[in-house]
Amino acid sequence: MAEMPSAEDWKREAIHLHFRNQAFIEGKYVAARSGKTFDCVNPATGEVLTKVAASDKEDVDRAVAAARKAFESGAWSRMAPAARKKKLQKLAELMIKHAGELALLETLDMGKPIRDSSSIDIPAAANCIAWNAEAVDKLYDQIAPTDPNVVALVTREPLGVVGAVVPWNFPLLMACWKLGPALATGNSVVLKPAEQSPLTAIRLGELTAEAGIPEGVVNILPGFGETAGQAIGLHDDVDGVAFTGSAEVGKLFLQYAGRSNMKHVSLECGGKTPHIVMADCPDIEAAAKAAAFGIFFNQGEVCNAGSRLLVDRRIKDEFLDKVMKVGERLQPGDPLDPKTRMGAIVDKTQLERVLGYIEAGKKEGAELRMGGKRARAESGGFYIEPTVFDKVDNRMKIAQEEIFGPVLSTITFVEPEEAIRIGNDTMYGLAAAIWTRDINTAHRAAKALRAGVVWVNCFDEGDMSTPFGGFKQSGFGRDKSIHALSKYTELKTTWIRLH
């Protein structure tokens, strides 16, 4: 196996990085029409990496017009699926070829450990593009079982122009979860990355051109949610929006659709995952490790983070000690150091937000057992210690609201039914996990938990072949798997009478 570069190697490479920092419209990098830019900050140091084009409504209009023109031309939308497949495979190959650079951009921009961006984010993003490419020439339309004197074709067609608005926690991966199926099914896309982490998405623009995807099919608009994001949501010529982010903004997209052209909307809006550990847990060590990584991985900035640990009262003390032992080893460090397992929080606002939740937890009477403070402040960056609360009541703010930081809330229960009730007592329903040796408890819980994904005796398992998305206010519509493709298509029925 090739040796992982050292922190010094990555830092040397970072000095020579050329940041693409403009919008990518109709195959070219362009400044925002207004000429405005915003600072792109490295959360590990607080330093400005580059100034990025602040696209707004005018730029959205330009990008949507380019996307529409490309769609109507048929250069992509009517290309044979097998030919689209080849271009997307090429894109995936280019992403792997430039994986080191993309991983470095992701880590510098967002603060996640280079170990994760290079071994998880970038390979998974490329795999998502490749998987969708592979799928698209293996899908058949249908003929309905009607009267034999007619033929009724049930076919799928691309929506047209798709807006993709994505968050900062897995910047390139979230972009590719939208781009993969949207492009595979023949749509044109206008993508707005989060303002905190636009660099990999911008770089991807160039790679789509190199892969031979026609100009105008992929447009990337860095900018703010209230301007560029809103303009995409309200645009009358955008046929569908695929969104990942907070429930609050997800609801705005529903309003935007109602106020404009009733565009399709799909939402992936976070969660408050219950991680349930029964007294008959088959492997306490594995469960404790999963509970710790489930909340501290990616600095806790994960929509399905196991932020509520629900443990049987009889084993709570022993179990929590084990979780904290793992957590102690995950102290935040320089994201460019390959040994670092927890990096920097994405920006100062999020740092303060998470610290605010920690204060709220203390005030409401939860017992702070570990961490709770800012770390490495001398670096100029935004780090938080892995934090564990015990004696949490599910009605507390830290148990109900999505913190999006490395903060675990521990809640105890006596009966399995109580664990399910507490687990479901949240506005979210993205994911849930349960550890038990009893097959009946496992099946009953899996059915009763109102969540889009349930893990039994494991946590955070995932594959491109399985759908991801939530119940309740975690949103609707699924990313990944064959099911995601239908989100980007319309069903058409064509009747042909035989004479």
Ligand code: NDP
């Ligand atoms: P937001 O929901 O605010 O942002 C997600 C995307 O929507 C970004 O591209 C953002 O742009 C855009 N956006 C923001 N406001 C608007 C608006 N008024 N109209 C249109 N688009 C808008 O999430 P944040 O990134 O600010 O994170 C806040 C919280 O959201 C987190 O703490 C977490 O709770 C949750 N979250 C959930 C995620 C998930 O995977 N489910 C991922 C990330 C966040 P911009 O960045 O420019 O504001």
